[in-house]
Amino acid sequence: MLNVYEIPAGGPVGAQHAAPLRTGAYYLLDLPGYGYAKAGKTERAGFAQLLRHILDRGRLAGVVWLLDVRRDPSDDDRAMQDRLAAHGTRVLAAITKRDKLPGGQGLRREQAIRAALGLEPEQLVATSARTGEGVAELQEAIGALVRAGGA
Ligand SMILES: Nc1nc2c(ncn2[C@@H]2O[C@H](COP(=O)(O)OP(=O)(O)OP(=O)(O)O)[C@@H](O)[C@H]2O)c(=O)[nH]1
Numbered sequence: 001m002l003n004v005y006e007i008p009a010g011g012p013v014g015a016q017h018a019a020p021l022r023t024g025a026y027y028l029l030d031l032p033g034y035g036y037a038k039a040g041k042t043e044r045a046g047f048a049q050l051l052r053h054i055l056d057r058g059r060l061a062g063v064v065w066l067l068d069v070r071r072d073p074s075d076d077d078r079a080m081q082d083r084l085a086a087h088g089t090r091v092l093a094a095i096t097k098r099d100k101l102p103g104g105q106g107l108r109r110e111q112a113i114r115a116a117l118g119l120e121p122e123q124l125v126a127t128s129a130r131t132g133e134g135v136a137e138l139q140e141a142i143g144a145l146v147r148a149g150g151a
């Protein structure tokens, strides 16, 4: 499933009624993980087409790329990284579930993921939906992307 959220200017606070997008407001498209590859052939083809249209959107301000702190980047991750680079899409990489590996272990995993993907420290934010770590920082970075605008 692809879920679309309308985020009002100033960030995701409170419910908003459907209305034309105001300055600074944006749509956040929540795409499924690569697990969609387990879906049927027709569904997969449909989703691949949807993804192509999303990446081709001139108004696409950027992509938030979610990486589980416990996992090494997969072949699918690398393929997506190449694809985003080929498109010239701006990418924010966010490590998720940082709370699952507290302390030094998590820090080492952050560094390993960063090195595996060849990212600069400022291109990666460690987040946890559970503790709220990194969430404000990520919102800030998304806001900056949106203000910079699409290609
Ligand atoms: N401990 C912990 N659990 C989390 C965190 N974020 C999500 N989860 C849990 O992980 C599970 C999957 O979360 P989702 O956000 O649905 O994961 P997803 O990657 O969007 O999954 P798909 O959209 O199906 O690919 C849920 O049980 C969440 O409660 C986190 O920061 N910390």
Ligand SMILES: [Mg+2]
Pocket (backbone or CB within 6 Å): 030, 031, 032, 033
């Ligand atoms: Mg999801």
